[in-house]
Each structure stands twice: as C-alpha cells, then as structure tokens.
Amino acid sequence: MIELTVNGETHELDADPGMPLLWALRDHLGLTGTKYGCGAALCGACTVHVDGRPRRSCVTTLRVAAGKDIRTIEGLQGPVAKAVQGSWERLNVVQCGYCQSGQIMAAVSLLEGNPRPGPAEIDDAMSGNLCRCATYARIRDAIGKAAEQLAAGEPG
Amino acid sequence: MNNDEISSGLSRRTFIKTGLGAGAGLSLGVWLPALAQMGGPGKAGAAGATGALEPNAFVRIGPDGVVQVVAKHLEMGQGSWTGLATLVAEELDADWDQVEVIGAPADAARYNNLFWGPVQGTGGSTAMANSHKQMREAGAAARAMLLAAAAERWGVEVGDITIDRGTVTGPGAGQRAGFGDLAEAAAAQPVPDLVFLKDRKDFRLIGQMLPRKDNPGKVNGTALYTQDIRLPDMLTAVVLHSPRFGGRLSGFDAADAKKVSGVVDVFEIPSGVAVVARDTWSAMSGRDALRAEWDDSDAFTGTAGELMARYRDMADQPGTVVRADGDVAAALAAADTVLAADYEFPFLAHATMEPMNCVVRVDAEGCEIFNGAQLQTGDQMAVAQALGIEPGQVRINMLYAGGSFGRRANPHSDYVLEALHIAKHVGRPVPVKLVWTREDDMRAGYYRPMYFHRLRGAVGPDGKPSVWQHRIVGQSILAGTAFAEALIKDGVDSTSVEGASDLPYGIPNLGVDLHSPVVPVPVQWWRAVGSTHTAFSTETFIDELAVAAGKDPVEYRLGLLGDHPRHARVLQLAAEKGGWGAPAPEGQFRGIALHESFNTRVAQVVDVSLDGDGAWRVHRVVVAVDCGMAINPDNIRAQVEGGMGFGLSAALGEAITFDGGRVVEGNYDGYPVLRMNQMPRVEVHIVKNDAPPTGVGEPATPVIAPAVAIALHRATGQRLRRLPLKLG
Ligand code: FES
Ligand code: FES
Numbered sequence: 001m002i003e004l005t006v007n008g009e010t011h012e013l014d015a016d017p018g019m020p021l022l023w024a025l026r027d028h029l030g031l032t033g034t035k036y037g038c039g040a041a042l043c044g045a046c047t048v049h050v051d052g053r054p055r056r057s058c059v060t061t062l063r064v065a066a067g068k069d070i071r072t073i074e075g076l077q078g079p080v081a082k083a084v085q086g087s088w089e090r091l092n093v094v095q096c097g098y099c100q101s102g103q104i105m106a107a108v109s110l111l112e113g114n115p116r117p118g119p120a121e122i123d124d125a126m127s128g129n130l131c132r133c134a135t136y137a138r139i140r141d142a143i144g145k146a147a148e149q150l151a152a153g154e155p156g
Numbered sequence: 157m158n159n160d161e162i163s164s165g166l167s168r169r170t171f172i173k174t175g176l177g178a179g180a181g182l183s184l185g186v187w188l189p190a191l192a193q194m195g196g197p198g199k200a201g202a203a204g205a206t207g208a209l210e211p212n213a214f215v216r217i218g219p220d221g222v223v224q225v226v227a228k229h230l231e232m233g234q235g236s237w238t239g240l241a242t243l244v245a246e247e248l249d250a251d252w253d254q255v256e257v258i259g260a261p262a263d264a265a266r267y268n269n270l271f272w273g274p275v276q277g278t279g280g281s282t283a284m285a286n287s288h289k290q291m292r293e294a295g296a297a298a299r300a301m302l303l304a305a306a307a308e309r310w311g312v313e314v315g316d317i318t319i320d321r322g323t324v325t326g327p328g329a330g331q332r333a334g335f336g337d338l339a340e341a342a343a344a345q346p347v348p349d350l351v352f353l354k355d356r357k358d359f360r361l362i363g364q365m366l367p368r369k370d371n372p373g374k375v376n377g378t379a380l381y382t383q384d385i386r387l388p389d390m391l392t393a394v395v396l397h398s399p400r401f402g403g404r405l406s407g408f409d410a411a412d413a414k415k416v417s418g419v420v421d422v423f424e425i426p427s428g429v430a431v432v433a434r435d436t437w438s439a440m441s442g443r444d445a446l447r448a449e450w451d452d453s454d455a456f457t458g459t460a461g462e463l464m465a466r467y468r469d470m471a472d473q474p475g476t477v478v479r480a481d482g483d484v485a486a487a488l489a490a491a492d493t494v495l496a497a498d499y500e501f502p503f504l505a506h507a508t509m510e511p512m513n514c515v516v517r518v519d520a521e522g523c524e525i526f527n528g529a530q531l532q533t534g535d536q537m538a539v540a541q542a543l544g545i546e547p548g549q550v551r552i553n554m555l556y557a558g559g560s561f562g563r564r565a566n567p568h569s570d571y572v573l574e575a576l577h578i579a580k581h582v583g584r585p586v587p588v589k590l591v592w593t594r595e596d597d598m599r600a601g602y603y604r605p606m607y608f609h610r611l612r613g614a615v616g617p618d619g620k621p622s623v624w625q626h627r628i629v630g631q632s633i634l635a636g637t638a639f640a641e642a643l644i645k646d647g648v649d650s651t652s653v654e655g656a657s658d659l660p661y662g663i664p665n666l667g668v669d670l671h672s673p674v675v676p677v678p679v680q681w682w683r684a685v686g687s688t689h690t691a692f693s694t695e696t697f698i699d700e701l702a703v704a705a706g707k708d709p710v711e712y713r714l715g716l717l718g719d720h721p722r723h724a725r726v727l728q729l730a731a732e733k734g735g736w737g738a739p740a741p742e743g744q745f746r747g748i749a750l751h752e753s754f755n756t757r758v759a760q761v762v763d764v765s766l767d768g769d770g771a772w773r774v775h776r777v778v779v780a781v782d783c784g785m786a787i788n789p790d791n792i793r794a795q796v797e798g799g800m801g802f803g804l805s806a807a808l809g810e811a812i813t814f815d816g817g818r819v820v821e822g823n824y825d826g827y828p829v830l831r832m833n834q835m836p837r838v839e840v841h842i843v844k845n846d847a848p849p850t851g852v853g854e855p856a857t858p859v860i861a862p863a864v865a866i867a868l869h870r871a872t873g874q875r876l877r878r879l880p881l882k883l884g
Contacts, residue, residue, distance in 0.1 A: 016417065019437045027392070027435040032384035033377020035558070036436075037509050038594045042824040045509060073377035089371040092790055095798055096233030097374030098509040098558025104375060123833040130824060132509045132559050133233045134801025136835035138794070 002062045006031065007075025013062065021065045022046045022057040025072060033073035033101045037130065044129030047102040048072050054109040073101040080111050080150060087146040095133035103129050107143050116147055213266060214294040215244050217302075221322070221336030223250045228260045228267035228287065229278040230530045231370060232557035232564070233798070234853040235791040236283040238368045240291050242788060243284075246361045247295030247354060248302075250335070251322035257369045259554035262532035277531040279565045279681070281754035281851020284787055288849050289353075296351035298342075305341035306333060321360075356785075356846070365790040370556065382555045385515045385526045387587040391420060393578045394439045394591055396446055397428040397600055400455035400817040402676045405429065408448035416442040425577040427570075432582060436591055456676040457817035460606060463675060464500055467608035467629040471498075475627060475669035476647045478657045482665030487623035491614030495700055499611070500878040501630075501689045502811035504604035504682055505821070507829055510558020511597035514575035517587035522549025523579075524587075527572060528557025530565035534638060538569035539576050561802065562681040566602060567637035570678075598827060599819040603812050604682030605631040607652075609693040613663075619705040620715065623665040626656050626693070631679050632672040647672075651681065655690030655753060655858070660723050661698060661716035677814075683802055684753055684854040691751040691858035692865070692879065699749075699866045700875065709866070710736055710748060723750060726757040726782045726843055733841050734761025734778035744775060747867030751859045755850035756783040757843075760800065760859045762836075764867040770883040772868060774804060774836040777860065782843035783850045792852045793840040799856030800838060805830035807861040809880045 002013045004021075006029060013028055020039075025031040025048070034057055037045030041056040048057045049071040057065075076085070084107050094100050103126070110117055110125040117125065122143050131139070216224040225244045231237040237257040245255045260267040264276040270286040299319060306324045307314045316327040324333045356362075373379030398405070408429050410422035418438025422431050429448055433439035488494055515526035522545045529535060529552050536547040543550075557564055566572075575590035582588050592600065607630035616622030632649035634640045643650050648670055650657075657668050682688060702712035710731045717724040727750045731737070740746040740763050750759040761778040779796050786792055809828045813820045821827040865876045872883060 016437065016441075023435060023437040026384075027386075027437070030386060031377075032380075032386070035381075035510070036383065037511075038824050040594070040823050040825070043509065076376075085375045088375045089367060092365075092368050092371065092794060094233075094368065094371060094374040095235070095794065096509065096557060096559040097370060097379050098381060100374050101377045127831045127833045130509065130829055130831065132507060132561075132802075132829055134798040134805070134830055134835065135794070136801065136830075136832040137797050137838055139832065140835075 002066050004062065004065060004070065005068065006070045007072060015062060017061060017063040019062050020058050021048070021060045021062060021070070024062055025057060031072050031074050035098055035101055037099065042130075043099070043102075044106060045099050045102040047105040047129065049105060049109060052112070054106050073105060076104070076108065080146075081108050083146040083150050084108050084111065084142070087142040087149065091138050091142045091145065093135050093138040093142050095135055099129060099131045099133075103131065103139055107139070107146070110143065111147055111150065115150060117143070214291060215248070215298050217298060217335050217339045217342070219336050219339050221254055221334045223248065223255045223335065225255060225257050226260045227257050228276065229283040230528060230554060230557055230560070230564070232278070232528060232530065232560040234283065234795060235368060235788065236278065237370060238366065238791065239284050239787055240287065241369055242361050242366060243288055243291035244295035246359060247292045248299045249319040249321065249360075252361060252366055254322050254335070255369070262529065262536050262550065262552035264533045268533070275533045277533060277565060279530060279562065281756070281853045281855065283851070284849045285755070285851055288787065292353050293351055296353055297348055300348045300351060301342040301345045302335060302338050304345040305338045309338070309341060362787050363789065366788065379556055381510055381558050382513045382515060382526055382528050383510055383558070383591070385555070385589060387515070387517070390515070390587040390589055391432050391434065391582060392436045392439045392589045392591055393430050393432045393575070394443045394593065395425065395428045395430050395574060395578075395596070396443055396448055397596065398450050398455070400450070400452055400457060401601060401678060402455040403450040403452045404454070406449045406451040408446060410446060412445035412447070413442040416445055418442075421582070422446065423581055425574065425581065427574050427577070430578045430581070432578065432588065439591070440593065452817070455817055456814070458814060459816070460502060460813045463606060464608060467606070467671075467673065468498070470629050470671045470673065471608055471610045471627050475629070475671040478648050478653050478668040478670050480667050481663070484623055484625050484665045484667035487665035488612060488614065488625065491622060493704070494612055494614050495697075495704060496610070496612045497693070497697055497700065497875070497877055499609040499689070499693045501607040501692070502813070502879060503606045503677065504806055504810050505598050505812050505827060506559070506561045506563035506682060507598065507824070507827060508557070508559030508561060508563055511592040511594055512563065512571040513589065513591050514572050515587055515589045516575045516579035517585055518543065518576075518579050518583075519585040522546075522551065523576070525550065525552045525572065526555055527552060528560065528564050529554045530557065530560055531567070534567060535569045535572045538573055542573060542576055543580070561683040562685070563602060566680060567634075567639060570600075570602065594824070595822040598812070598822055601678035602680040603677065604688060605633065605679040607689045609689065611693055611697045613697060613701055615701055615705045619707060621661070621663045621698075621701050624659070624663045624667070626668045627671075628653055628656060628668070628690075629671040629673065630689070631675050631677070633679050633681055633685070635672065635674075651686045653690065654686035655751060656686075656694055659694055660720040660752065661713065662718055663716070683799070684857040687751060687753040687858040688803070688806070691749070691753070692862045695749040695751060695862035696865050696875070696877070699869070708737070713750060722782050723752060723757050726750065726780045727759045729841055729843060730759035730761050730778060730780035733780065733839065736761055741775070745867045745871040747863040747865070747870065749859050749863035749866060751855070753855045753858060756781065756852060756855040758796070758855045758859045760856075760863045762860065762863040762867050764864055764871065766871055766883070772864070772881070772883065773834070774864060776837045776839070778839045778841070779856060780841045780843060781852070781856065782845055783852050783855070784845050784847035785849045786842050787849055789842055792842055795852040796840045796856040797838045799852075799854060800860050801830050801835060803857040803860040804834070804836075804864075807864055807879060807881050808834060811880060
C-alpha cells in the first residue's frame with residue numbers, strides 16, 4: 001500500500017511503486033487536470049507541486065512521491081494561483097489548452113519563489129513547458145501582469 | 157441596413173422546429189437551401205416535392221435563461237467555439253455571460269461544413285468562413301421568436317420592444333423579461349420565414365475582445381479531452397506498431413506481457429498487437445514485455461536522404477502540367493541569365509501536445525465514440541463499414557482536442573479504426589480507451605510530406621520577371637482518400653501545388669508542374685498544407701529576382717501585384733509597421749514575405765540575429781493580416797501569434813527522418829518544437845475590411861520561414877533552401 005497525500009487528502013493506493021505519479025493521479029484518483037505529453041520530462045504538461053516545488057509527475061515514481069505533499073491543478077489555491085489564473089483568463093492565453101495546467105503550475109511556482117521575475121527569468125523558468133500552440137507571448141504577459149497585480153496587493 | 161446584410165434566398169428559406177431540447181424552452185433549426193443544392197447522402201430520405209428539408213439546430217434557450225450554442229466545429233485551440241457563439245449571441249442580443257457552448261453530435265445532415273457539401277468536419281480554416289451567416293441567422297431567428305412571444309404577452313407591437321444584453325423590454329411599465337421567462341412562449345411562436353441581420357454599426361459583440369468560452373475549464377484543469385474520459389469498466393489499450401511502414405506482423409509472444417499486473421488481454425489487430433489493461437501504466441508496462449517479429453518484405457526500409465535524391469532526379473523531367481502561361485521554354489532560352497534554385501522540405505510531424513487517442517464502446521445500438529473529432533462524417537463511415545452497420549449508428553461525442561493542426565482529420569480514420577478494432581475484440585459493451593504514447597504518435601506516421609522544388613526564372617529588360625518555372629515533387633496527400641475525386645483534377649493534387657499554382661505575381665511566362673511519387677510513408681495535411689512549402693520557395697525566389705533586378709523587394713512585389721490589391725495592401729501595411737527600409741536594430745537583419753492561403757493574406761517583417769554555430773534567433777515579427785471582417789480581433793491576433801510560432805518551430809529544427817525505414821525521432825528531444833525562449837515578440841495589424849470573414853488558423857504559419865531565410869540572406873549572403881534553416 002502506498003500512501004499519497006494529494007491536495008491535502010491522503011489516499012491508500014494498491015499500485016506498483018514504480019508507477020509514475022502522473023498515472024496514479026489520472027487513472028486512480030481521477031485527477032485528470034494533470035496531462036500526459038511526453039512521459040520523459042521533456043514537455044512539462046504533467047507538472048505538479050511536490051512539497052511546494054514544481055515536479056514532472058511523469059518521471060516521479062509513487063515510491064518517491066509517497067508521504068510528500070502533492071498539489072495538482074485541481075488543488076491549486078492561494079493568492080498567487082488566483083492572480084495567475086485570473087490573468088490567464090483576462091489575456092485569453094489558452095488555445096487548445098492541453099499544456100496549460102502544466103504552464104499554470106510552473107508559473108505559480110515561479111511567482112511563489114520570485115514575486116517580480118524579469119523577462120529572462122520568466123523565459124528560464126518556463127522554457128521547460130512546451131506549448132505546441134505557441135501561446136508563449138501571452139504566457140509571458142500573463143505572468144508579468146499577475147506579478148504586478150500581486151505586488152500592488154490587488155485581489156485576483 | 158446594407159443590402160448584403162439581408163439573408164440571401166429569403167423566398168426559399170424555410171425554418172422548421174427540431175426535436176432538440178424537447179420540453180419547455182425554445183429550440184429551433186435553420187434549413188439552408190444551399191445544403192439541398194449540394195445533394196449528398198443526407199438528402200435522399202427527406203427529399204420530396206418541396207425539396208429536401210435538413211434541419212440544423214444551433215441554439216437552445218432554456219427556462220433558466222441559458223443560451224446554449226451548439227458548435228458544429230471542433231475546438232482544437234483556434235477559438236471556433238467562441239467565434240460561433242459570438243455570431244449567435246450578436247444577432248440574439250444575448251448577454252455574453254449567459255451563453256454556453258456545447259459540441260454538436262455527429263450528424264452531417266444538420267452539422268455539415270457548408271464548404272464541404274454533405275461532410276461534417278473542421279479544417280482548412282473554414283470554421284467562421286463557412287458558418288458565419290448560418291450562425292447569425294440562427295441567432296436572429298431565435299430573437300424574432302422571443303420578440304413575438306413578448307409582444308403577445310404584453311399586447312404590444314414587436315417594433316416597440318427592445319432586447320439588450322439578454323433583457324427584453326416593452327414600452328409599458330414593468331414590461332421586462334429575461335430570455336428564460338419567454339422561452340416556452342417563444343417556442344410556440346411560428347418560426348420566421350425570413351430574418352434580417354444586423355447592420356455592422358449595431359454590432360456589440362462582433363469585433364470586440366471577448367473572454368474565450370473555454371477559458372475557465374482550461375485554466376482550472378476541468379476541460380475534458382479524450383485523454384480524460386473515464387467510463388465504468390473502461391479498459392485502456394496501447395498498441396505495438398510495426399517499426400517500419402508496410403511491415404507485417406509475423407508472430408508475437410505475449411507470455412511476459414500477460415504476466416504484468418493489470419494486463420487483461422493481448423491480441424493481434426490489423427495495425428499491430430494490442431495490449432489491453434486496467435490502467436494506462438499497466439498497458440504500457442505490458443507492451444514493454446511484449447515481443448513481436450515483423451515481416452519487412454514489403455516495408456519501407458529507406459532513408460529520407462535516399463528519397464530526396466530520387467525526388468531530385470525526378471525533377472529533371474517535366475511533370476504533370478499545372479499551369480502554363482505564355483511560353484516558358486522560349487522565355488528561358490531567350491533570357492541572358494537564368495536563376496535556378498532547388499529546395500528541400502522534410503517530413504514533419506504534427507506533434508500535438510495531446511497524442512492521438514480515442515475511446516470506443518461497441519454496444520447494442522451500434523457504437524459510441526469519444527474523440528477530439530475533426531472529421532465526423534469520414535470517421536462515421538469508416539467505423540460503420542468496419543462494423544457492418546449504418547453510419548447513423550455511430551455516435552460521436554466531440555471532445556476538446558489538445559491540438560490537431562490537421563492530424564485528427566485523418567482521411568483514413570487511422571487511430572479511430574485502431575481503437576474500434578480493439579473495442580470490437582474486447583466485446584460489448586466494455587469501453588476501451590486507446591492511448592498513444594508520444595513515441596507512437598511521432599512514429600506511426602501521417603506526416604506533412606517531404607517535398608523537393610526546383611525554380612527557374614529570369615529578369616526581363618524592364619526589370620520584372622520575364623519567366624518563372626516551378627517544378628514540385630512530393631507525395632499526394634489526397635490520393636486514395638475520399639477527397640481524391642473532388643480535389644485531384646487532371647492528375648494534380650491541389651494541395652500539392654496551392655500557393656504555387658495561384659502565384660499572385662504577374663509574370664507573362666509562368667509554368668508550374670508536378671510529380672507525385674508514390675511512397676509508403678503515410679502523409680497528411682499539416683497546418684497550412686501546401687503553402688507550408690510553396691510559400692517558402694515562391695517568396696524566397698521572388699526575393700532572388702528582386703535582388704537580381706537591383707530592386708527593393710517590397711517595391712518589386714508591389715509592381716507585380718496589379719491584379720491583387722488586397723495582397724498589395726497587406727504587404728504595404730507590414731512594411732510600414734515593421735519599419736521596412738529603416739535599419740534594423742544593431743546586429744539584426746530584416747526580412748519580409750507575403751503569402752495568401754485559405755483566402756487570407758498575410759505579410760510578415762522579421763528581425764533576426766545570428767547566434768553563433770549556425771544558429772539564429774528571431775527577435776520581432778510584425779504581421780499584417782487581411783482576413784475580411786474581423787469577428788474577434790483578439791482571437792485573430794492569438795491565431796497569428798500561434799500560427800507564426802508553429803511555422804517558426806518548423807523552420808528552427810523540425811524534421812522526421814528514417815534509419816533503414818525506422819523513424820528516428822521519437823520524442824521532443826529528437827523532434828524539438830518551439831520553446832518560450834525562442835518565441836519572438838509579435839505585433840499583429842489587422843487590415844480593416846468588410847469582406848466576408850476568411851480563416852485565421854493557418855495562414856500565418858507558412859510566411860515566417862521565407863521571411864527568416866530572406867533576413868538570413870541579408871545577414872550572411874547565404875541563400876538557405878533546405879528546411880529546417882541551418883547556416884553553413
Ligand atoms: S509528460 Fe511529463 S514532462 Fe511531458
Ligand atoms: S495551448 Fe495548446 S499546447 Fe499549449
């Protein structure tokens with residue numbers, strides 16, 4: 001039995017400890033907001049937070065994830081998340097949307113660690129997250145806007 | 157009211173009620189005479205003395221006041237659901253927040269693409285172009301019925317009632333109602349025989365920036381893709397495909413695979429060996445343990461380089477004539493200097509972020525499919541044939557697609573049929589989800605075909621091009637598909653030559669010819685289709701001629717665009733906004749290109765710098781676009797940004813290659829796609845235009861590569877003619 005704590009809830013899973021967290025989230029816990037894109041830490045679609053840090057759930061085994069604090073797009077909360085998601089909507093960032101859970105998880109991590117990232121820092125932090133629809137220009141702007149808004153103390 | 161805003165064919169238009177949304181509430185459909193004229197399979201049964209009645213249903217208003225727009229097109233990122241809803245809501249005078257969008261079922265009789273005859277599907281940048289009028293009429297008819305119901309209830313004239321943002325107001329005190337209050341009474345009103353569409357000056361939603369309808373679900377993770385479908389008792393399948401195209405399974409050993417916990421069954425299907433399991437990870441692990449042998453006697457075992465050499469040889473011989481203006485041979489013979497250029501374009505993968513997948517359940521009624529469905533009618537027919545049932549028994553739920561770029565409109569229904577074969581073997585009524593891994597998706601084919609182009613031309617005494625000969629060699633996408641009859645004319649696949657055969661430049665002696673070699677690598681349309689290669693060769697070659705003539709390339713083109721004022725205007729706008737003629741920033745070089753595809757004209761000015769080791773970087777792209785009436789300018793900008801980025805990605809590093817027939821690239825490491833640190837700043841300028849709207853999903857894609865190549869020529873003197881663009 002593997003004990004997984006996801007979005008504050010603890011689950012007992014009878015699964016192969018070598019199974020990537022991604023598939024446990026999607027197939028066993030029904031948390032399908034976290035996406036499969038490459039299975040090889042190349043695209044970022046599967047990004048979740050593990051103990052507050054962005055992690056590729058497609059290469060994080062249950063063995064490693066067990067006992068840690070895991071957060072997915074479904075459990076995202078707090079002022080940074082609110083600002084990021086709000087700014088994503090205001091700027092109409094999404095196209096197909098498939099990469100966007102991962103983008104948002106990465107963006108929230110970035111702003112939680114660095115409230116005023118410069119353009120180069122945004123590019124650095126986000127370049128592991130592919131968007132085949134190339135929504136990058138808007139992602140950049142949306143992160144900038146969310147940072148400004150958080151700095152100004154405005155509600156999301 | 158402008159004349160062209162009154163719906164055409166009024167006398168023949170008939171509106172009828174449909175069974176959609178039975179119960180209280182307003183539901184109506186619009187029958188379009190255009191559909192009846194096209195004929196096709198949906199027409200036969202309903203045809204009578206009065207002509208075919210084919211009910212379409214696009215809008216439902218419930219007693220709760222929610223306006224549901226039924227979207228006949230797939231939302232694969234291009235904003236079609238938001239666009240369709242905008243058109244309905246505009247004519248209905250609905251409040252944007254009360255509008256919801258749902259996907260239409262598969263039913264070509266009601267939901268066909270009006271540009272494609274009796275076929276339901278999305279593609280060719282047609283979502284707005286084919287349906288803008290249809291959607292507006294549907295909204296206008298609903299509005300008229302709400303007005304009639306209010307007039308009856310309040311005993312007033314329709315002309316004294318107004319609708320504003322979902323609120324219906326009469327002249328008397330307290331005469332206010334929401335759509336929900338009136339829905340039931342409106343449903344009892346006769347459907348109007350004719351509707352009037354709004355004058356442009358009264359638009360409140362068209363032309364505005366509106367929040368996309370798919371925003372909330374896509375930022376909070378609840379938007380459902382095929383990958384996310386979970387049904388009771390559902391099994392998950394992966395397939396081991398032949399490593400070579402055309403390879404046949406000669407044997408397999410499933411013993412170890414079956415030992416993997418969670419694996420339910422392993423069996424042969426036409427496209428390989430299926431491993432069916434209780435969850436995705438078990439299915440993948442089972443496949444890892446599977447051993448199979450393949451008979452490659454009929455398989456493709458070559459390399460891309462060998463194929464390209466063959467194409468190059470073919471280009472020495474004339475191909476099928478596509479266009480022959482003037483006397484090309486004589487003009488070439490008479491020229492002092494003939495410029496010649498050979499171009500090479502690789503196979504390209506769509507590499508959508510959501511790999512191909514499909515859920516199928518074979519049941520007593522037929523079959524139910526969950527798919528990011530892009531070509532419903534083709535998929536229905538293919539599945540019906542495989543099951544020996546009627547197409548109408550194939551029910552398709554259209555999910556969001558995590559990108560497509562053409563891939564999900566597979567004219568062979570490849571992955572849909574694969575899922576079907578597995579579900580059929582598993583037996584009813586267990587649903588099966590077929591999942592392709594990234595490697596499956598990249599290696600199972602259906603690529604943008606590889607192409608070779610040869611261009612020859614000369615500058616005449618007046619400085620203008622005197623002759624232009626364009627030879628194209630590459631596989632036909634349409635050969636062997638249901639589209640062949642309509643789109644292959646006199647041996648010419650129109651998608652192989654589009655953008656070349658309709659070159660907008662006035663050149664007296666102009667020839668285009670085509671070779672369509674048959675090669676066992678599966679190919680398909682890829683965002684912007686033929687223009688993905690023709691824009692590159694034609695635009696860089698016209699630049700070569702301009703340089704040879706000693707002319708500014710913008711002036712040079714303008715001198716040849718006399719018959720194409722919209723092209724000229726878009727080029728001038730890009731040149732002006734992009735600072736053409738002014739120096740680029742220190743260390744940067746400017747290029748410009750122009751191309752029309754899907755009736756939309758796009759020009760781009762790029763600023764490029766050299767990054768060392770043959771690498772280059774685009775800093776800024778200024779785009780001018782003429783796509784007719786701008787339904788949603790913000791979405792046009794988004795599509796131009798993304799479409800340009802898609803083309804830039806290919807120009808930077810995309811290519812599918814083969815080693816002894818095996819696809820070398822398997823994931824995003826070997827097949828790099830654009831990342832954020834490679835994305836330039838993009839400025840989009842939309843030409844103000846009242847012409848009917850044309851597509852925006854594709855036309856920005858083909859223009860970036862030639863613009864970059866031209867800038868790189870200015871930077872280095874090198875003419876790059878092979879994609880992806882690598883400096884020597
Ligand atoms: S699916 Fe994990 S990084 Fe791509
Ligand atoms: S929005 Fe489509 S992959 Fe990013």
